[in-house]
Amino acid sequence: MTQQDISTTLIHHPYKPPEGFDASAPGVHKASTVFFDSVKALREREWKDKSGYTYGLHGTPTTFTLEERIATLEGGAHCVLAPSGLAAISLVDMSFLQQGDELLLPDNVYGPNRAFAEGELLAWGISHRFYDPMDPADLAGMISDKTRLVWLEVPGSVSLEYPDLPALTAVIRDANSRRAKGSRQVLGALDNTWGAGLAFNGFELGADIVMQALTKYPSGGADVLMGSVVTRDPGLHRQILLTHMRLGLGVGANDAELVLRGLASIKTRYAAQDATTRALALWMQQQAPVVKVFHPALEGSPGHAFWQRDAQGAACLFSVVFDESYGQSEVDAFCDRLSLFRLGWSWAGPVSLCAPYAMSRMRTRPWAHAGHLVRFAIGLESVDDLKADLSQALDAMGAPR
């Protein structure tokens, strides 16, 4: 055999992950192509079977490790990763909805979940309606023969009303018990980004499918986008896996590694951000320009009793409504005046964020508050420094008129 060119030698240089090396961080294994030893092995490898590897899209040791850890975090059995939280939402929709089906969404649903239903699903002949998440009877009245999927969100992602999740999932179970044997069941899919798998177990409270934006707490770094869909039922998992493969929603090993790093500190970060958030939410309640604070741990916040009953801890979000004497430009100026709080979307990263929301445009039902709403996402800074920042921006607003 003639001498190989260096380019060939470098590409075919034998490599196996080192044996005898042990450390807490899982290795980062990257691949589109995965090699097979023979044509027989290539033909026989089953991509849905996670005991082997087939192609990068179906997973590498790094993504399989992350899937196992997220399934454990959520108290489920199987996990499928998607390139963002929103991709995980649309994956659930596309896995289970067909032309003629109806989707039910809570009226306070995460905006882009609603936009996907309005902008894509409708065009494919899949309709949707909005139920009042604080009224299980309203959901019960809306489930029809066409209903196939109900999204559940605990709490609503901007106004933070905390629903009675066991009562909502009981409504779904009850509707299924009245469906003819063998007919398609209504599925309850929970967006568990707020609970993060830590505040409560979504499956124990009745969800069939638990989705999470790993972009938020599991990553914790505000530097990666990813989503997960966890199930206990193998049949549901198989359908999600098939749709995931057909859509080609693979995630990269470098991103998976960032989330694996973040997971190690998730519980400590969740508790730390919870403590700072509650302290600031309580303090904001006492400030003259603020007429209402939404945070499930505050008495008087919608659904506080359900939060007390069902959750251990709370995420890093609270929203305030300013006195209606302040116009939008004054509330915008308050946000602009903050310096530690940065303007931007998302939450659960190290940096505190704030953003104004136009509530009346986000609801199908009347929004009860006349003043303008701002949502805060609390990071990992010191509570005193954040309070000082809020304080100077509130002072500059002057007293309500």
Ligand SMILES: Cc1ncc(COP(=O)(O)O)c(C=O)c1O
């Ligand atoms: C409640 C909730 N679900 C889903 C998502 C979507 O996550 P991603 O930004 O990774 O698409 C977000 C993002 O803000 C969210 O707040």
